[in-house]
Amino acid sequence: MATANEPPTQSSDDENKGPLERWTHGVLTDPAKRDRLYRALFYVACGFFLVTTLFPFYWLLVLALTPNTQILAGDWEVTVPLVGAEVPFPTPQGFNVYAFVEVFQQVPFHLYVFNSFVLASVTTVIVIALASLAGYVFGRLEFPGRGLMMLAVLAVSYFPPAAFLIPLFDAFLGNAIVVPFLGIELFAPPRLVNTPGSMIMPFSALFLPLAIFILTTFYGQIPDGLEDAARVEGTTRLGALFRVIMPLSAPGVATAAVLTFIAVYNEYFFSSIMALQNEPNQWSPLVGGILSYQTQYTTDFNLMAAASIVGVLPMLILVVVAQEKIVSGLTDGALKE
Amino acid sequence: MATDDRTAGPARRSNRSGPVVAITRWMENLGETGFAYLLLTPVVVLLGAIALYPLLRTFELSLYQNVLSDPEFVGLENYVQLFTGNADARMPGTTTFLPEVTTSGSFPYVHVEGLLRSALAVTIIFTVVSVFFETIIGFGQALVLDREFRGRRWVRAAIIIPWAIPIVIQGMIFYLMFHPDTGFLTEYLASWGLVAETNTLNDPASSLLIVTVADIWKTTAFMALLILAGLQSIDRSLYDVAEVAGASKWQQFKLITFPLVLPALGIAILFRTIDAMRVYGLIDSVSGCTTVPSLSCMVVETFNTNRGLASAIAFVTAGIIAIAVMGVIYQQYKEGL
Numbered sequence: 001m002a003t004a005n006e007p008p009t010q011s012s013d014d015e016n017k018g019p020l021e022r023w024t025h026g027v028l029t030d031p032a033k034r035d036r037l038y039r040a041l042f043y044v045a046c047g048f049f050l051v052t053t054l055f056p057f058y059w060l061l062v063l064a065l066t067p068n069t070q071i072l073a074g075d076w077e078v079t080v081p082l083v084g085a086e087v088p089f090p091t092p093q094g095f096n097v098y099a100f101v102e103v104f105q106q107v108p109f110h111l112y113v114f115n116s117f118v119l120a121s122v123t124t125v126i127v128i129a130l131a132s133l134a135g136y137v138f139g140r141l142e143f144p145g146r147g148l149m150m151l152a153v154l155a156v157s158y159f160p161p162a163a164f165l166i167p168l169f170d171a172f173l174g175n176a177i178v179v180p181f182l183g184i185e186l187f188a189p190p191r192l193v194n195t196p197g198s199m200i201m202p203f204s205a206l207f208l209p210l211a212i213f214i215l216t217t218f219y220g221q222i223p224d225g226l227e228d229a230a231r232v233e234g235t236t237r238l239g240a241l242f243r244v245i246m247p248l249s250a251p252g253v254a255t256a257a258v259l260t261f262i263a264v265y266n267e268y269f270f271s272s273i274m275a276l277q278n279e280p281n282q283w284s285p286l287v288g289g290i291l292s293y294q295t296q297y298t299t300d301f302n303l304m305a306a307a308s309i310v311g312v313l314p315m316l317i318l319v320v321v322a323q324e325k326i327v328s329g330l331t332d333g334a335l336k337e
Numbered sequence: 338m339a340t341d342d343r344t345a346g347p348a349r350r351s352n353r354s355g356p357v358v359a360i361t362r363w364m365e366n367l368g369e370t371g372f373a374y375l376l377l378t379p380v381v382v383l384l385g386a387i388a389l390y391p392l393l394r395t396f397e398l399s400l401y402q403n404v405l406s407d408p409e410f411v412g413l414e415n416y417v418q419l420f421t422g423n424a425d426a427r428m429p430g431t432t433t434f435l436p437e438v439t440t441s442g443s444f445p446y447v448h449v450e451g452l453l454r455s456a457l458a459v460t461i462i463f464t465v466v467s468v469f470f471e472t473i474i475g476f477g478q479a480l481v482l483d484r485e486f487r488g489r490r491w492v493r494a495a496i497i498i499p500w501a502i503p504i505v506i507q508g509m510i511f512y513l514m515f516h517p518d519t520g521f522l523t524e525y526l527a528s529w530g531l532v533a534e535t536n537t538l539n540d541p542a543s544s545l546l547i548v549t550v551a552d553i554w555k556t557t558a559f560m561a562l563l564i565l566a567g568l569q570s571i572d573r574s575l576y577d578v579a580e581v582a583g584a585s586k587w588q589q590f591k592l593i594t595f596p597l598v599l600p601a602l603g604i605a606i607l608f609r610t611i612d613a614m615r616v617y618g619l620i621d622s623v624s625g626c627t628t629v630p631s632l633s634c635m636v637v638e639t640f641n642t643n644r645g646l647a648s649a650i651a652f653v654t655a656g657i658i659a660i661a662v663m664g665v666i667y668q669q670y671k672e673g674l
Contacts, residue, residue: 038586046481046492049474053499056510056554063513071519085528088521130383133376143370149377151666156388158662160615162633163655164387166640166648167394180393205387208380236361237372268504268618273637287505291622294512301519308506315501323494326501330559331566 057312058090063305064099065092071301099306106297109307111280112289113314119196119271119285120264123203127211127260128253130204135215136241140227150216157209161269164202172198172274194282198274206270207263210329211256217332218252219245255329258322262315286311392655395648403645415649419453453635453650459545460631464613467552471609472602474553475560482561483568500558508622511551512538544624551619556612560605567601568594604668611661614654632657 026033063071070093077093079086103109137143138150171177174191178184192198222245230244231237246253268287275284278292290311293304319326367375399415402408478496482489499507513519515537527534532543571594579589617633620626626634632654640647 034586042481042484042486045477049478049481050492050495052554053495053558056499056514059514060510063519074518074521076521082525085525087525090521130379134380137373137376141369141373143373146373151670153380153384155659155662155666156384158611158658158665159388159392160633160651160654160658162615162617162636163395163651164391165636166398166644166651167391168387169640177390178394180390180397201383202387205383208383212380236365238364262501266501266503268622269633272505272618272621286503287618290503290505290509294509294622299518301513301516304509304513308509311506312502315503316498319498319501320494323490323497326497327493327562330562 057309060305060308060312062090062092064302064309065095065097066302067094067096068300068302070094072299096302099302100310103303103306103310106300106303107289107292108280109289109310112284112286113311115280115283116265116285117314119199119203119283120261122196123200123207123264124257124260126200126204127208128215128257131208131211131215131256132219132241132246132253134208134212135219136245138212138216139218139220140222140224140245153209153212157206161202161206165269165273168202169193169273193274193276194279196283199270199283199285202270202274203264203267206267207260210263211260214256214259214329214332215249215252218249222248251325254322255325255332258318258325259329262318262326265315395651395655398644399648399652401645403643405642405644408645411645415645416653418646419649419653453653456630456632456635456650459629460614460616460633463545463549463552463616463631464610467549467556467613468606468609470553471557471560472606475557475605476564476602478557478561479564479568482565496561497558499555502555504555504618505622507551507555508619511547511623515543515547538624539628541629544620544629548616548620548623548629551623552613552616556609560609563601563605563608564598567598570601571597604665607661607665607668611658611665614658614661 027037028034075093076088076090078089078091080089081087134153138146171189172192174188176185176188179186192201226244226248227240230240235243265286271285271287272291275282275288278284278288278295280288290304290307293300293307297303364372364375398408400410400412402411403415403418482493482496514521515523515532517523517535517537520537523532523534523537526532527537532546533540537543538547575593575597576589579593584592615633616631617626617637620629620631620634621637626638630638632650636647636651636654639650
């Protein structure tokens with residue numbers, strides 16, 4: 001590449017070159033021109049990323065607002081030229097806001113969303129409580145086997161849910177728990193399918209490790225002096241954790257909570273398998289609500305889109321409000337474990 | 338680390354009695370190691386019940402006959418059945434990814450042809466292609482977000498949003514985009530030979546492509562955030578030195594940015610690889626698990642009828658992912674946890 005800071009004095013040469021050649025030469029030699037090129041590239045990249053990430057949401061909005069008969073007609077009126085051909089560009093063919101009401105009339109969609117919220121909230125509380133204990137231990141205590149325990153927790157979180165499914169499903173159906181390889185039947189657990197328990201337990205186990213690693217980082221940063229002071233004041237060890245360390249680590253706790261909530265709300269595997277019938281009164285969450293449109297009302301495309309928008313809204317709000325927490329949580333959880 | 342002053346707390350309460358006080362006093366008097374293991378108990382119990390027990394039990398089930406009631410011990414027979422499926426690897430576009438379960442074998446074994454290879458091919462193609470593009474696009478997004486500009490917060494939110502939406506809605510978006518009644522891109526993409534013109538969502542190769550694109554759309558943000566964290570940890574003064582030394586922007590990228598961001602990039606790729614190999618929900622909601630069955634799909638689709646085989650596939654899946662997990666653990670170990 002060219003060296004920087006070379007003054008653009010070759011104007012006499014430039015006159016007998018083509019415009020493209022002159023431009024490349026200018027870019028190579030003139031820092032100001034080069035900066036302009038970088039800035040242009042930056043805006044192009046920025047625009048490209050915005051369009052590609054946001055277009056699918058625009059597509060949902062178009063489908064939701066367009067009456068179903070118009071969708072089936074498939075005429076989007078506008079076309080844009082794309083390499084080689086005119087491609088139809090979806091634009092709203094009407095303004096049917098009523099679809100957002102119909103979503104709740106066709107199936108009790110609000111109940112599915114409610115179930116998702118309950119499952120996500122309860123899981124978040126359990127995960128934060130357990131991860132606080134573990135985070136305190138890993139972040140503040142020295143004991144033999146600490147590194148090994150952390151690795152074990154880490155390893156568990158990476159196994160595919162499919163590897164846990166078959167025995168868990170058996171157990172949640174109420175079949176006896178059998179000690180592996182010994183054949184001893186321990187006890188018959190209660191039948192948990194179609195109840196929150198069959199989802200909250202796997203969710204908690206699945207999303208516990210990330211919360212543990214986030215909280216380990218935060219709890220480990222609280223100065224020992226503060227904990228000692230609380231202990232001198234007569235607080236028990238657990239009291240110091242829940243009344244001193246946890247409140248002081250509030251941002252970390254919030255981060256772990258937000259990420260857990262999002263993860264549970266978005267979960268598919270156990271949400272779709274453990275609620276057997278997609279019935280909202282049997283604790284089927286959002287997954288069941290959306291899938292019931294796909295499987296029962298197979299031609300109500302505007303309602304599918306409207307339901308998706310309703311289902312996405314809580315996450316949209318959460319991302320805008322808690323953006324910093326999500327960013328720091330994801331990067332801390334992954335990079336600083 | 339935590340205080341060793343164990344007398345301050347309980348001393349004041351010594352005049353009270355009752356089970357709570359007794360337990361509190363017992364906990365206060367535990368050594369640091371004992372206290373650490375006590376606090377870890379709930380986490381260990383949960384992960385043991387939801388992850389470790391099912392994993393071992395899955396392995397045990399995979400060693401038994403492929404029947405539902407009273408299976409006999411058959412050793413590695415199910416694995417032999419899986420791996421000797423003598424059909425060709427079902428690659429996209431040739432025939433189908435569907436497992437061909439024929440009953441040519443003697444009861445109670447069914448002879449399975451190409452089942453594992455087909456699912457393995459789907460899972461590996463999906464993982465490699467999506468992680469490859471996520472890395473490249475994610476790097477681009479990270480470079481854009483690394484600059485200071487007005488509205489950066491909003492651009493970042495827009496890029497994160499796909500990551501935060503439920504898998505079932507991500508699936509719904511792409512289902513609607515390529516459904517014969519609503520899709521607007523099918524014709525154009527078919528003219529390039531990328532997807533099938535008709536029955537797009539029932540065509541294995543087309544579905545695999547659509548699912549891969551959907552995954553890239555959703556999870557690139559995760560990659561971008563991890564790479565961004567790596568970028569922002571680079572000491573800015575290195576660039577000033579490079580500027581003075583006359584290095585071009587490209588040289589700065591090649592000699593400073595890329596090598597220094599490489600560790601974060603490596604972790605991000607490992608994380609995404611592990612996650613992508615578990616793919617289930619996206620496939621299930623876009624095209625259904627019978628069109629492009631991944632490894633997890635196979636388990637879910639068959640575990641109610643082929644207990645032994647499904648367990649074997651589940652355990653093979655776990656084994657394959659375990660290899661990638663080793664990579665992560667090795668990385669953590671190298672950094673001294």
